Amino acid sequence: MFEYAPAPESRDIVDIRPSYGLFINGEWVEPQGEERHKTVNPATEEVLAEVAWAGEADVDRAVQAAAKAFPVWSAMPGAERAKYLFRIARIIQERARELAVLETLDNGKPIRESRDVDLPLVAAHFFYYAGWADKLAYAGFGPDPRPLGVAGQVIPWNFPLLMLAWKIAPALACGNTVVLKPAETTPLTALAFADICRQADLPPGVVNIVTGAGGTGAALVNHPGVDKVAFTGSTEVGRLIARSLAGTRKKLTLELGGKAANIVFDDAPLDQAVEGIVNGIFFNQGHVCCAGSRLLVQESIAADLLEALKRRLGTLRLGDPLDKNTDIGAINSAEQLAKIRELSEAGEAEGAERWSPACPIPDRGYWFPPTLFTGVAQSHRIAREEIFGPVLSVLTFRTPAEAVEKANNTPYGLSAGVWTEKASLMLWMASRLRAGVVWSNTFNRFDPASPFGGFKESGYGREGGRHGLEGYLAL
Template sequence: MFEYAPAPESRDIVDIKPSYGLFINGEWVEPLGEGRDKTVNPASEEVLAEVAVAGEADVDRAVQAARKAFTVWSAMPGSERAKYIFRIARIIQERARELAVLESLDNGKPIRESRDVDLPLVAAHFFYYAGWADKLSYAGFGPSPQPLGVAGQVIPWNFPLLMLAWKVAPALACGNTVVLKPAETTPLTALAFAEICRQADLPPGVVNIVTGAGSTGAAVVAHPDVDKVAFTGSTEVGRLIARSVAGSRKKVTLELGGKAANIVFEDAALDQAVEGIVNGIFFNQGHVCCAGSRLLVQESVAEELLDALKRRLSTLRLGDPLDKNTDIGAINSAAQLAKIRELSDAGEAEGAERWSPACPIPDKGFWFPPTVFTGVAQSHRIAREEIFGPVLSVLTFRTPAEAVEKANNTPYGLSAGVWTEKGSLMLWMASRLRAGVVWSNTFNKFDPTSPFGGYKESGYGREGGRHGLEAYLAV
């Protein structure tokens, strides 16, 4: 078997400042309070930078700047707004290598994923929505749809820059202004995006970025002058947001947790399915809301598929996220690692059988090996709760009807995957699965032209595609 020599991406391309303020009205400003958080590299626990914590007064400054900028930005012809958004997209492409390294340092994901998945999609979202900016009257939401006003946006730590693009690009294209709160553990690419806005000469106040923890996000959501709330994150926080905006005039989209079923039928191309399973749950260390964390495999091929899957997992390389050979990076934080360990221990305690490949774990940082549980029952916590880590629960089924019943037996409904050679079976399954996205013989495929969102406790509203415009328009 070949040994891979280290192939690290250089850190020198990234210039991380020791300390960051808040980005309000096109300027870097100091917070009114004394609060500061440290953001760390999860692969080494090294402190990368100190970041300001915005209080309610800081959030108010940002919202007022966005409100003032809205009068200028919303009145601008769509073709003019498009020029700024196109410019942002091009700068992201020009700085893609730098942004990918920064993302991997701050988040822990392998550089191959940051470079080959995240950054191309980030640029593509800005290009796509720039194209819509002067065509809104043809989007199917009436002849003259109007922007809502100030959008308060709170994004998670698993895809920091991509989630920013999903939210900021359609908001700007529709003529809204933005107050964005990145996750406290991964603020650095959002702060780099602030510099990109300046580089693109975006009018001051159109995009404002306030850093901090949950209290900062709560202040953004609750501010009376915010017209639109967009949130991606946990179902628990989504519930709190829904309660806080209930009865207000605010428009809300929530993209929350998931417990997706990846369903493999006996006629599927098993080697292809194995790759899809690996991509479905071990991509980005399983820090994916639509991860295929439940594998439903037809009984007749379960043993063959699991043998092939274990062989494949034995070839995955865990380690330095900046090494181009790395498949599994670091868990984003100590708190997330503790949650993954707790749920995995619960799986063993409830009687499921745990397996991981031989996998050396680095001494420093937050790490968890790729893990497969067999003998899982529907009642087990690992089959019901979102683990948000590299942990796969395997269940079996005999008939398509049983597969549908097991797949839908969850409070979530964000995504699903179906592996079969029969087109009729694929369509039969897709029409019965209660999931916002159903992938056919693939998994985790994203495109800016395609809508994404969930049912039930996975949230409401859609992001991406023409559907993603509706959330930012007074229809």
């Protein structure tokens, strides 16, 4: 095995302010309340900045600014709106290295992922929806689709800038204005995006960024001036939002939790499948709604696959997220680390066998080694509950029908992966899996032109692709 010398990315490209206000009506403003909270680097527990938390009055200011900007923005020809989206995409490309470093500092994910996955996809989403802005009449939603108004958007901490792009790009392309609340632990790239909006000369009030925790999100979701709510996050919070909006005129899309099955048949190319399994659950420390957290292996190859998988896990490098050689970064917060530990301990207590490679853990920060459990029963908590960490539960099956039954035996339905060289088996499986996305001999592959979303407790509505426009149009 190769030994790698440290190859840290420089932080000098990032200029983090000591303190941030709110971005409302194209300007930085101070909140009306005094509440401020620190955002920290999860790899070192170093304080990065102090961030204002918006109260109800601040959210009201932001919604009013968005409502005031809506008539002008929505009346603008689609080709003109497209120019702004295209300009934002180009600025994101120009500032990609800075944004990648900032994302890694605030989130804990490896710089290799921020640089090579997140940022290219962020720019691609703005380019893609810039192309749709003047073609909405041909999207299949009627000859004259209209924007809804003010979109209130709440995004999670696992892909802060990418989730922002998934939300804001289609909303603006359709002619809506936006008030967005980033996650309380990862606000910095959303605040950097506010500067990008100014750099692109986006009209004031078209995009507003209000930072805060659950109270800020609730104030935004329940504000009477909001016409559309888009939320990505936990199923528990999604349920609360759905209840609070029931009976209102507001349009709602939810992208919630998942417990995806990654299904490997005996004819699958073993080494390729192992790479897909590793990418499926250990990418972004498992902080992925569609992570392949349940591995279903055909019984006849289970021993060989597990041997190859353990060998591969022994080569993963955990450590400094800014090091370009790092595979596994830091867990995003102390709270999330506690949840991962609790569920892993429950897995052992219920009789599953836990295994991790020899893995030195840094002294500071929030860390959890790549972990897999064998001897897992479908009744175990680790097979039913979303862990949202680098933990893989391994189950076996004998027949395709049994694989389908086990894969669908979950309240979630966001994604699945199937590994086989038989196209007929692949199609047979895909038609029976209750998952919004089914990957064929790959996993965690995203494209702005492809819709993404779930069934059951994984939410409703789609983001990405032509389908992603629907949630932002009055049909």
